[in-house]
Amino acid sequence: MKQHFTVLLLLAVSFSLFVCSTDTSPEDSELVRPTEWWENLPRPVYANLEQIETSQWWFEVYKLPGNIFAIYEPNQFEEIISYLVQGDKKSLLIDTGLGIGNMEMLVDELTDLPVTVVNTHSHFDHIGSNYQFEEIMIFDDESEIRRLKEGIPNDVLRKHVESGNVWRGLPEDFDPLTWKTPPAKVSRLLKEGDVIDLGGKTLEVIHTPGHSPGHICLLDKQARILFTGDLFYPGPLYAFGDDVDIDDYVNSISKITDLCNEYDYVCPGHNEALVKKSVIPKVNHAFIQIFRGKGKYEEDSGIRRYYFGEFDIIVRSNMIKNQE
Numbered sequence: 001m002k003q004h005f006t007v008l009l010l011l012a013v014s015f016s017l018f019v020c021s022t023d024t025s026p027e028d029s030e031l032v033r034p035t036e037w038w039e040n041l042p043r044p045v046y047a048n049l050e051q052i053e054t055s056q057w058w059f060e061v062y063k064l065p066g067n068i069f070a071i072y073e074p075n076q077f078e079e080i081i082s083y084l085v086q087g088d089k090k091s092l093l094i095d096t097g098l099g100i101g102n103m104e105m106l107v108d109e110l111t112d113l114p115v116t117v118v119n120t121h122s123h124f125d126h127i128g129s130n131y132q133f134e135e136i137m138i139f140d141d142e143s144e145i146r147r148l149k150e151g152i153p154n155d156v157l158r159k160h161v162e163s164g165n166v167w168r169g170l171p172e173d174f175d176p177l178t179w180k181t182p183p184a185k186v187s188r189l190l191k192e193g194d195v196i197d198l199g200g201k202t203l204e205v206i207h208t209p210g211h212s213p214g215h216i217c218l219l220d221k222q223a224r225i226l227f228t229g230d231l232f233y234p235g236p237l238y239a240f241g242d243d244v245d246i247d248d249y250v251n252s253i254s255k256i257t258d259l260c261n262e263y264d265y266v267c268p269g270h271n272e273a274l275v276k277k278s279v280i281p282k283v284n285h286a287f288i289q290i291f292r293g294k295g296k297y298e299e300d301s302g303i304r305r306y307y308f309g310e311f312d313i314i315v316r317s318n319m320i321k322n323q324e
């Protein structure tokens with residue numbers, strides 16, 4: 001009888017260990033979201049940029065060279081950045097942020113020109129205010145299009161504004177319990193090499209899969225700026241999500257490294273609005289190091305965070321074969 005109990009006890013203990021170990025998802029790991037991440041804000045780059053006053057405290061707007069505004073949301077962990085690029089005839093809104101502030105109202109204050117939206121990809125933090133705009137472009141990829149057309153429900157989004165994810169409160173008219181991303185229409189599907197003409201300024205579409213299958217970068221040759229979305233930003237690069245294809249990611253970094261004679265700065269989707277291009281070949285080199293089994297990292301919950309100084313890379317541990 002005693003032996004029987006011992007077996008039951010062992011089964012119970014191993015079951016609870018199993019439950020505990022699968023309970024910690026990579027997103028909850030301290031390696032992905034450190035507690036009190038806001039203590040390092042404001043980021044030094046913003047002291048060197050001209051800030052534009054607007055009517056909503058939720059957004060910080062900065063003027064960049066080349067008739068571009070950076071629209072930064074520093075109060076939520078993602079520190080998402082959307083960009084408004086102005087031509088002579090049209091303005092282009094690159095991503096629409098979290099959907100917490102009123103993006104349409106903000107953009108109305110910044111430009112009198114008609115606004116078209118282009119999404120670098122369709123993760124929640126880049127499409128939040130799509131529904132407020134009529135013209136929306138995205139790369140011709142089934143999974144990206146599906147997320148735009150379906151929208152994102154409250155039970156998926158809500159955790160992103162729970163404690164630890166925001167640090168200076170939320171806008172008065174925003175309700176976390178009803179927050180959702182409404183479905184949006186797609187008006188133009190983009191392909192590699194397509195050109196978006198704003199009148200006196202064009203942007204070229206560069207397909208850069210990896211972070212997600214239909215991810216794009218946009219090249220403004222006149223301003224010599226590359227908008228990199230989530231392929232590159234100064235911070236921990238997410239190369240571990242369900243959408244990630246690590247081989248594509250590495251190829252896409254290599255593709256924008258090869259293009260670096262065409263731009264001087266990159267405008268990323270998170271953290272810092274204007275970054276010198278010299279970091280891009282370093283990311284390329286960093287991936288090579290990781291796949292050679294080199295690089296300094298910490299491991300937790302099935303992921304590894306590799307540290308490279310100007311940026312980090314987070315991969316799933318099982319992606320690394322230690323091919324030395």
Ligand SMILES: [Zn+2]
Nearest residue numbers: 123125230269
């Ligand atoms: Zn993102």
